[in-house]
Amino acid sequence: MADFPTMVSYEQALKIIQDLPIKPLGTQQVHFKNALHRICAQDICAPYNVPAYPTAAMDGYAIHFDDIPMLLQEGLKILPPNKAGNPTRPTLQRGYAIKTFTGSIMPLNADTLIIVEHITLQDNRIFLNVPKEQVQKSQWIRQVGDNYKEGEILLHKGDKIGAFEIGLLAELNYNFIQVYQKVRVGILCVGDEIIEVGEINPHSNVVRSVNTHLLESLLLEMQQEPIIYPIVKDDKALIKAAYEKALEECDMLITTGGMSMGDYDYTQEVMKELTQIHFKGVRLKPGKPVTFGTFAKKGTFVLGLPGFPNSSAVTFLLFGLPILARLQSRVYKPMLLQAKLLEDVYRTDSRMEFRACEIINDNGILGVKFSAKKSLQSSMINNLTHNTALALLAENGSNLQAGEQIQIMLLNEF
Numbered sequence: 001m002a003d004f005p006t007m008v009s010y011e012q013a014l015k016i017i018q019d020l021p022i023k024p025l026g027t028q029q030v031h032f033k034n035a036l037h038r039i040c041a042q043d044i045c046a047p048y049n050v051p052a053y054p055t056a057a058m059d060g061y062a063i064h065f066d067d068i069p070m071l072l073q074e075g076l077k078i079l080p081p082n083k084a085g086n087p088t089r090p091t092l093q094r095g096y097a098i099k100t101f102t103g104s105i106m107p108l109n110a111d112t113l114i115i116v117e118h119i120t121l122q123d124n125r126i127f128l129n130v131p132k133e134q135v136q137k138s139q140w141i142r143q144v145g146d147n148y149k150e151g152e153i154l155l156h157k158g159d160k161i162g163a164f165e166i167g168l169l170a171e172l173n174y175n176f177i178q179v180y181q182k183v184r185v186g187i188l189c190v191g192d193e194i195i196e197v198g199e200i201n202p203h204s205n206v207v208r209s210v211n212t213h214l215l216e217s218l219l220l221e222m223q224q225e226p227i228i229y230p231i232v233k234d235d236k237a238l239i240k241a242a243y244e245k246a247l248e249e250c251d252m253l254i255t256t257g258g259m260s261m262g263d264y265d266y267t268q269e270v271m272k273e274l275t276q277i278h279f280k281g282v283r284l285k286p287g288k289p290v291t292f293g294t295f296a297k298k299g300t301f302v303l304g305l306p307g308f309p310n311s312s313a314v315t316f317l318l319f320g321l322p323i324l325a326r327l328q329s330r331v332y333k334p335m336l337l338q339a340k341l342l343e344d345v346y347r348t349d350s351r352m353e354f355r356a357c358e359i360i361n362d363n364g365i366l367g368v369k370f371s372a373k374k375s376l377q378s379s380m381i382n383n384l385t386h387n388t389a390l391a392l393l394a395e396n397g398s399n400l401q402a403g404e405q406i407q408i409m410l411l412n413e414f
Contacts, residue, residue, distance in 0.1 A: 024326070032177055043155070047150065048150050055104065078125065081098065112138060113140040114128065154168060185251065190267050214309060218316065236269065251327060253303070268291060275302050276294050285354070339407075339408045347397055352394060354393075356390060357370050357389055391408050
């Protein structure tokens with residue numbers, strides 16, 4: 001009997017990963033423009049209030065609110081305009097108005113902005129052309145700290161930095177920031193039948209090294225550091241040698257193929273010999289043979305994935321991402337959405353299933369259908385292209401009917 005859990009549920013596998021003590025990688029300093037898609041390794045706090053002064057949110061006229069009656073009757077005289085970027089802040093006198101433009105600091109003593117659409121200009125005076133009830137004190141004025149206040153945490157340690165975060169860093173004048181180091185992820189494909197892209201077919205019974213380049217691309221999209229190792233044939237000594245090299249060089253190793261129960265599936269034997277296995281096999285479709293372990297000597301995490309491309313990709317996303325997240329001090333929570341089934345779903349397997357589905361805009365409602373997808377989900381990489389998501393079908397679940405609600409994961413949100 002195995003001394004590690006076997007054929008666990010999807011939830012059990014995630015809990016094993018979550019409960020494992022995983023120390024985050026080190027950090028490095030990068031220029032803020034090189035931080036795109038990296039993981040922030042520090043709290044970024046506002047060094048000051050923004051805006052620092054009350055600021056006009058629209059083009060209008062700055063006035064005293066108590067001058068509204070005068071604005072309705074004899075009008076307010078106009079002082080020189082207040083443009084954005086003026087080095088000095090004008091002072092407003094009672095009975096006067098100052099034309100103030102979007103982004104300008106409000107004049108001293110001004111507490112209200114009347115937008116230009118609500119003003120009529122006559123004889124160098126302005127008059128309100130809407131009922132006074134439409135004017136509220138402090139309207140159209142961004143108050144001190146409306147954007148953020150001094151000391152407020154704007155980016156948290158563990159946040160992913162996207163384009164909008166880059167814009168925020170620019171506004172904060174952060175030239176350099178600390179980010180987590182990229183995870184060095186080894187990719188090792190095993191199998192006599194696998195040949196590399198560009199290699200001439202020696203015979204018809206071969207397949208291209210899809211997994212190598214698919215997993216590498218997923219990792220590059222995540223701003224990690226994939227390391228591709230040469231394809232290894234079904235020879236235990238060769239597999240073990242490749243394993244030992246990769247385990248020493250990487251923070252995480254992903255292998256594909258050799259995880260089933262065939263006569264030449266040596267990868268799982270090598271994994272048992274070199275790592276501490278945390279679980280082997282998940283009641284999951286696709287991806288039942290997935291195995292997770294740790295190389296104790298260096299702390300390298302190992303995911304043994306199935307050989308079929310879809311199974312390999314889906315199990316990497318389901319189990320590899322929580323590991324990667326923890327190595328960069330993140331808590332990974334997949335985005336689950338509710339969608340409407342647009343056709344009946346038939347179940348032929350008791351395992352929990354992540355079935356490829358097509359996303360449809362059904363009159364403004366998120367809908368999914370399966371008729372455009374091939375039935376052999378594990379092996380057909382084209383099932384995951386285009387507008388595809390994963391539908392979550394519960395373990396021991398029954399058939400579903402069109403119109404029912406179902407949970408989905410968006411592939412491009414991992």
